[in-house]
Amino acid sequence: MSKSKTIFTDHTLFTPYTRPAGGWGALRSTAIHWLASENALRNIKTLLKTNQHHGFDCPGCAWGEKEDPGVIRFCENGAKAVNWEATRKTVGAEFFAQYTVRWLREQSDYYLESQGRLSEPLHYNAVTDHYEPITWDAAFALIGATLNSLDSPDQAEFYTSGRTSNEAAFLYQLFVRSFGTNNFPDCSNMCHEASGYALTGSIGVGKGTVTIEDFHHADAVFVFGQNPGTNHPRMLDTLRDVMKRGKDVVIFNTLKERGLERFQNPQSPVEMLTDGATDMHSAYYCPKIGGDMAAVRGMVKAMLEREDGGETIFDHAFIAAHTDGMTDYLDQVRATTWTHIVEQSGLNRADLTAAAQRYVRADRVILTWAMGITQHRHSVATIHEFVNLMLLRGQLGKRGAGLCPVRGHSNVQGDRTMGINERPAEAFLAALDARFGISTPRAPGHATVAAIQAMLRGDAKVFIGLGGNFAAATPDTTLTAQALQQCDLTVHISTKLNRSHVTPGKQALILPCLGRTDIDRQNGVAQQVTVEDSFSMVHASGGVVTPPSEHLLSEPAIIAGIAHATLGNYPIDWHAMVQNYDRIRELIADTVPGFNDFNRRLRQPGGFYLGNSAREQQWRTPTGKVIVHRHTLPQHVLSERATHLLTERTLVMQTLRSHDQYNTTIYGMDDRYRGIKGARKVVFINPADIERLGFSAGQLVSIRSLWDDHQERAVHGFTLVPYAIPLGNVAAYYPETNPLVPLDSMGELSHTPTSKSIAVELMAYSSERIAADILP
Ligand SMILES: Nc1nc2c(c(=O)[nH]1)N[C@H]1C(S)=C(S)[C@@H](COP(=O)(O)OP(=O)(O)OC[C@H]3O[C@@H](n4cnc5c(=O)[nH]c(N)nc54)[C@H](O)[C@@H]3O)O[C@H]1N2
Ligand SMILES: Nc1nc2c(c(=O)[nH]1)N[C@H]1C(S)=C(S)[C@@H](COP(=O)(O)OP(=O)(O)OC[C@H]3O[C@@H](n4cnc5c(=O)[nH]c(N)nc54)[C@H](O)[C@@H]3O)O[C@H]1N2
Ligand SMILES: [Mo]
Numbered sequence: 001m002s003k004s005k006t007i008f009t010d011h012t013l014f015t016p017y018t019r020p021a022g023g024w025g026a027l028r029s030t031a032i033h034w035l036a037s038e039n040a041l042r043n044i045k046t047l048l049k050t051n052q053h054h055g056f057d058c059p060g061c062a063w064g065e066k067e068d069p070g071v072i073r074f075c076e077n078g079a080k081a082v083n084w085e086a087t088r089k090t091v092g093a094e095f096f097a098q099y100t101v102r103w104l105r106e107q108s109d110y111y112l113e114s115q116g117r118l119s120e121p122l123h124y125n126a127v128t129d130h131y132e133p134i135t136w137d138a139a140f141a142l143i144g145a146t147l148n149s150l151d152s153p154d155q156a157e158f159y160t161s162g163r164t165s166n167e168a169a170f171l172y173q174l175f176v177r178s179f180g181t182n183n184f185p186d187c188s189n190m191c192h193e194a195s196g197y198a199l200t201g202s203i204g205v206g207k208g209t210v211t212i213e214d215f216h217h218a219d220a221v222f223v224f225g226q227n228p229g230t231n232h233p234r235m236l237d238t239l240r241d242v243m244k245r246g247k248d249v250v251i252f253n254t255l256k257e258r259g260l261e262r263f264q265n266p267q268s269p270v271e272m273l274t275d276g277a278t279d280m281h282s283a284y285y286c287p288k289i290g291g292d293m294a295a296v297r298g299m300v301k302a303m304l305e306r307e308d309g310g311e312t313i314f315d316h317a318f319i320a321a322h323t324d325g326m327t328d329y330l331d332q333v334r335a336t337t338w339t340h341i342v343e344q345s346g347l348n349r350a351d352l353t354a355a356a357q358r359y360v361r362a363d364r365v366i367l368t369w370a371m372g373i374t375q376h377r378h379s380v381a382t383i384h385e386f387v388n389l390m391l392l393r394g395q396l397g398k399r400g401a402g403l404c405p406v407r408g409h410s411n412v413q414g415d416r417t418m419g420i421n422e423r424p425a426e427a428f429l430a431a432l433d434a435r436f437g438i439s440t441p442r443a444p445g446h447a448t449v450a451a452i453q454a455m456l457r458g459d460a461k462v463f464i465g466l467g468g469n470f471a472a473a474t475p476d477t478t479l480t481a482q483a484l485q486q487c488d489l490t491v492h493i494s495t496k497l498n499r500s501h502v503t504p505g506k507q508a509l510i511l512p513c514l515g516r517t518d519i520d521r522q523n524g525v526a527q528q529v530t531v532e533d534s535f536s537m538v539h540a541s542g543g544v545v546t547p548p549s550e551h552l553l554s555e556p557a558i559i560a561g562i563a564h565a566t567l568g569n570y571p572i573d574w575h576a577m578v579q580n581y582d583r584i585r586e587l588i589a590d591t592v593p594g595f596n597d598f599n600r601r602l603r604q605p606g607g608f609y610l611g612n613s614a615r616e617q618q619w620r621t622p623t624g625k626v627i628v629h630r631h632t633l634p635q636h637v638l639s640e641r642a643t644h645l646l647t648e649r650t651l652v653m654q655t656l657r658s659h660d661q662y663n664t665t666i667y668g669m670d671d672r673y674r675g676i677k678g679a680r681k682v683v684f685i686n687p688a689d690i691e692r693l694g695f696s697a698g699q700l701v702s703i704r705s706l707w708d709d710h711q712e713r714a715v716h717g718f719t720l721v722p723y724a725i726p727l728g729n730v731a732a733y734y735p736e737t738n739p740l741v742p743l744d745s746m747g748e749l750s751h752t753p754t755s756k757s758i759a760v761e762l763m764a765y766s767s768e769r770i771a772a773d774i775l776p
Helices: 022-034 038-046 076-085 093-098 099-106 111-113 134-146 166-179 193-205 210-216 233-244 269-274 292-310 316-322 327-333 337-344 349-361 379-392 410-416 424-437 449-458 477-485 555-567 574-581 580-592 687-692 767-772
Strands: 122-125 130-133 156-159 220-225 248-252 261-262 281-287 365-369 404-405 463-468 488-494 507-512 530-533 537-541 651-655 682-685 700-705 714-721 729-733 760-764
Touching: 022 261, 022 269, 076 233, 093 130, 093 292, 111 379, 122 449, 134 488, 134 507, 134 555, 134 767, 156 166, 156 449, 166 349, 166 410, 166 424, 166 463, 166 530, 166 555, 166 580, 193 379, 193 404, 210 233, 220 233, 220 349, 248 349, 281 349, 281 537, 292 327, 292 337, 292 379, 292 767, 316 651, 337 651, 349 424, 379 404, 410 530, 424 477, 424 530, 424 580, 449 477, 463 555, 488 555, 555 574, 574 580, 682 687, 714 767
Parallel strands: 156 463, 220 248, 220 365, 248 281, 365 404, 463 488, 488 507, 651 729, 682 714
Antiparallel strands: 122 130, 122 507, 530 537, 651 760, 682 729, 700 714, 700 760
């Protein structure tokens, strides 16, 4: 392959974006997606109902809202999510009669989802390789009979994606536990699992401790490993307010993300018309991938050196009253060398000392984080390091301060609260047993990776997915596809066609459901569901759009159908619950702490706050105090199973989201803020690495990952894009790069796939390979 193969001369693919984030660019993009939705007029009305009291919760992210009547509450990417769901295009029997599953499998994720909303239940015919219509009753009967034929309930896996409402999630877990298993692989296993695990084991509760109100009182907000400009655009408003108050916003991100540099608020007429913009940070640090634990350790070390020199920096009264184990941790910090810290973080001592000073000078500090922190081998240790940093100055349990893992899916936190958990708490199981007269299983079930491993071994034979796109979202795509295809039955409850449907088991069903924006009538009465945001606020959501097909059922109705076909009326009359969702909420009120008087409280504007024990400085830990964990700084951010294969050509890769996608849903081919147009198969790489490795900008490469199991994991035909990224690091989009993430490469204690730290090597895309990819 010739080195001169560059496509950069005409700048068609890559042009650096120089405008502020938001602004006219965001408005323009909103308008384009809205007009392309084939339902433009209806959808603008729909958008105006987003996050309003009598509307629906945005199916985009889990950022919270202040109750502020009259304010329009949607962002560019929320608008894309709404337009995508509220399309008039549908896909049903005719389409599936035309195309085989094998043919559909060859199409892109974008093609599959853009066919429109699924409009009727479908059953896979393995003989013809086509999906065919099936009645709801026959579909439920097939599921019930298959589940009841298993040797053990543990041979079935019940996946959940985080858009599922509280009502559907509660009913689902009650069914699955009454059936007899805790196999609950969940999207959060790939997402904020490390946050829940680390926080529960330190402060006694696995959720963030702040509310949106706290941001108005913070003197400094530290944002780690997060790209809100794309993934939580409404958070930019909040950060901008902090900057406008003259306070600090301190960023740690491997990349210079546009939304964290400058922002023009599309909902501020003055900023829009004067073309003004706000600087979005007071300091921006670019650590190496996986370098955040080292960076925070460096900040603590800088503070500790001043303490050891006689200054008082730490809040000794808070430490004495509320923490256990701080002395040991500080000894560990003393034992960590600056050389190790600087080498692993990629930041110098002066920068880390300055970051520490910004932390010290603030009375009230909020620390937020997302996937740049949670998808590494040492994510739990890194989050413990965050907690320790915050404890040292008593930044927990006071106004304007605290920890804020920014959740992904709009109800991923609520699903956990409802009991979607493969290791449920004993108190919760006991409450279910007492209320329903059942004996729920006590043995821990499977999380996502364990579920894939069980399917591969043949130990699990049925897969049911409540939303999501398991085949594309999970690691090691080839192995996961094999796992699903080996199943006796796969069932997907979905709104849109996706890769999981075209990776069927021996038998397979697609069950089309209502989405968040659709009106859900039961017995002629429009129902509401509830969701919980990142700030533990529970609020109601009711659709406003006529559903795209009369053959759709709601998620609760589908779960009731499956449950009834499997268990009859044991332990409850499932169908009766669905007639009025208040009945499901009564069951929740009876069994889930914090939901007493649920039906009344959800009707108040803005919903209600579930509370957070750590915020009240009640530490639900074995000692009654915050447990200070001390971890040694890892020698390497990669697993030992990769480190002994490293050469000087090895790079560490993170997989991330473009501006035009929602997880595995691809809305378009652009990534505006990163300057990419019309392409997704790109690798962001430091220009010095391009040169060092003997490549040229714009060259096509193959990417191979390193793991010691002799499996070849590679993807081909990616374009090298020179980018401001630390030396030795590269970035590429998910899900195209999921085939590179080894199934066993998991976070310690969290078992989250390490999709932000993969050891890879780049190779020229060979002409043989090109021929193999292009020729049929
Ligand atoms: N529009 C839109 N909104 C979404 C989603 C979507 O796909 N599209 N997905 C939703 C979901 S489920 C989730 S979980 C969230 C995801 O929200 P994010 O966590 O913002 O998502 P990613 O694109 O994975 O971005 C990771 C960010 O971390 C940085 N990063 C990567 N590795 C490191 C590291 O080691 N250290 C540091 N300091 N930074 C690092 C990357 O450069 C990038 O800016 O968004 C939710 N909202
Ligand atoms: N390499 C790599 N892998 C990752 C990540 C990464 O950063 N890198 N991120 C991980 C993260 S944070 C997450 S959360 C997971 C996401 O994993 P998932 O939640 O499984 O994936 P999504 O892409 O959000 O699911 C999209 C599908 O959900 C269905 N859907 C949409 N709305 C509804 C609804 O209202 N009801 C129902 N029943 N179905 C609906 C549609 O059919 C759509 O095709 O991916 C993870 N995988
Ligand atoms: Mo997520």
